[in-house]
Amino acid sequence: MAHTLIKPDDTWTLWAFLAGWAAVSIYLEQRYKWAAKVTGAIIALLGSLILSNLKIIPTDAPAYDTVWNDVVPLAIPMLLFQANIKKIWNESGKMLIIFLISSVGTVVGVFLGFIALKSYIPDLDKIAAMETGSYIGGGVNFAALAAKFHTPGDMVSSAVVADNLMMAIYFFMLIAIPALSFFRKHFRTPYIDELEKNPPKEKETHAASYWKRKNISLKDIAFTAGSAFVLVAVSFKLADLFHKLIPSGEHVNFFFNLLNGLIGDHYLMLTTITVLAATIFHRFFDNLNGSQELGTYLIYIFFVVIGVPASVPLLIKNAPLLLVFVFIIIIGNLLITFIFGKLFKFSLEEMILASNANAGGPTTAAAMAVAKGWTELIVPILLVGTLGYIIGNYAGSAMGNLLQSMF
Template sequence: MDSLISPDESWLLWGFLVGWAAISIYLEQKFEWASKLSGAIIALVGAMLLANFGVIPIESPTYDIVWAYVVPLAIPLLLFQSNIIRIWKESGRLLMIFLISSIGTVAGAIIAFFLLKEYIPAVDQIGAMLTGSYTGGGVNFAAMATRFDVGGETVSSTVVADNLLMALYFLVLIAIPAVGFFKKNYRTPYIDEIEKNGADNGNQAASYWKRKEISLSDIALAVGSSFVIVAVSFKLAEFFTNVIPDDANIFLTVLRGIIGDDYLMLTTITLLLVSFIPKYFSSINGAQEIGTFLIYIFFVVIGVPASIPLIIQNAPLILLFAAIIVFINMIVSFSFGKLFKFSLEEIILSSNANIGGPTTAAAMAISRGWTKLVGPILIIGTLGYIIGNYIGTGLGVWFAGMM
């Protein structure tokens, strides 16, 4: 689909991505309606509308740069104030609800397969890709596409459906805390804490992100440290991926998946550094603000690929397949989350980590002010990369046998 701004006009696209992220933050902190809606939704919806009206392209190397560089740089910045002991304690609960959400993904994929297997070509491969994606994010989607040697047209159609459903579900999850039914029937400790602390200020976003003292040294140390941590982490992950064979035995395969994963290594090294030299990282002002701004740029990019005309034209049934998985994941997550007395925030973030991966879940936690859950959901979400590959492969092989 042609667009007013072509995919190779990098400066115009960067101007839009960064500029719209800035506008979203400004609106969130300036106006009460935008604060309740959240800057994350404003960023995502704005990009989705402009992409669907043909103003910006749905694919561009510029967007790939955000995924490859902006998101990794944001993660260490957001973890500089993290307490690893508290994180590990809280991760236990999140792991349980995350696994429950994963069961919802599996159940949804099986139901969707049997309902639509007579109508969708290569449905076994599509089921594998979407199951992997909706257990740990887009990294698993790419792995499943490679594992089952899926054709380019099938991959393209499924990617668009995947992105659209992820963006729409992301909007639903962000809106849920404002719905009276959920606040009445679920515990909301993190929301209650924000409302208590911001009671004197109607705009919670502005209250939370109030002005802080920050120096040039703070900016230099925050950004410089983040670059170094990302570089070392990714190089270490690459080293272990190359050293450990991927088909030797189940133990080495799992080990390779854990210490060879870029984001899991990045999160682990950051948390270890913060634990061993806490005074250094706690003394850096502005790291969370810089990291959050980078995440808002990521929010804009999430909304871009959700092209509704392409879905209607090429893959409406694939969209239905994906919608069934997401819907069942949501039902299972919120039903069992209520049964086992999980908080609303834990359920939302765990389901988000399933469907979108750790980066989208962390971004949502940040946008809502649930900062205590950022570290735990990053840890749990990155583990989804590993189990998602196994679950997607298992269901893909089973589905192929049923064709």
């Protein structure tokens, strides 16, 4: 490991950076319009990317492992407390359709990329599974699928680099699209048109307006955190139990391997149990204030961490074709989303947010909706995007098993 100013075992200093830079990213997004346009998620990622490439912070450390292993599992249920399936369908049915269309675009892109590059990139079937989950449910699914398919560490690092660089580039593309005359000419833009007719007068950014102060009690914090811990513990125990009971391995048939991969996986079980709980006990979870705020802050810490391994020299040295692979995925997602979105008369704003939710998850999509001032789409894309945590993991698992069995 290369020498860095901050040592890997300097846990408190690294946590000070992770938690502090996440807070700074949120502050900048809510304080300055330029930062709101970039989004706090990208600022969080870029900060760690720059420091790791300048050899100030290490690319691997126990503190980062804690984020992957403990912080992310706690963030997932907090963000899914509002994922009442009935509510999502009733309030966001239209957004759900374009989101699912966009998800199909990801699968098409992954399959085409795999066919084109399988002879040139080792372990591409495993990476394809990871990227399917990543580009349907966002980066949260990436770690679960990497662990599930036992992808070699060096390929995981290179895939993270390619994934992060492409996501950053893609988010900037999506931010720029509404300003291009071609898209304004050929697609409906009702929310942009309305903003241009009635520009906001407030000085604060849309992010600050959306994340305004709420009445949050000690009981809210206690129930939010306590529920998250209980859901993680129950889900992981159930997943471990099913993993032991259901046979798997090279000499076991495809069905049992698939079943083990679906209900014996920690993250799939966690998202499924949480969504069931949020749907069945919706009154309890609807009355909890602060779950979205706490979950989003934890995910911002995760955004800081996923920027750490994004070493450009590492990408060039180990797996430059991975960048081509994720580029094909993005193009597949973009083309399917825009072609069928146009065919089914979706607005440009809906298509952009659906594609964003696929690539970066509900938090980045909601952040973009907030930053752009598309306030009517914030809740629908946040609700629909949370399904990506489930769909992405299941789709990634299915894609990995399919490619391993076919090739």
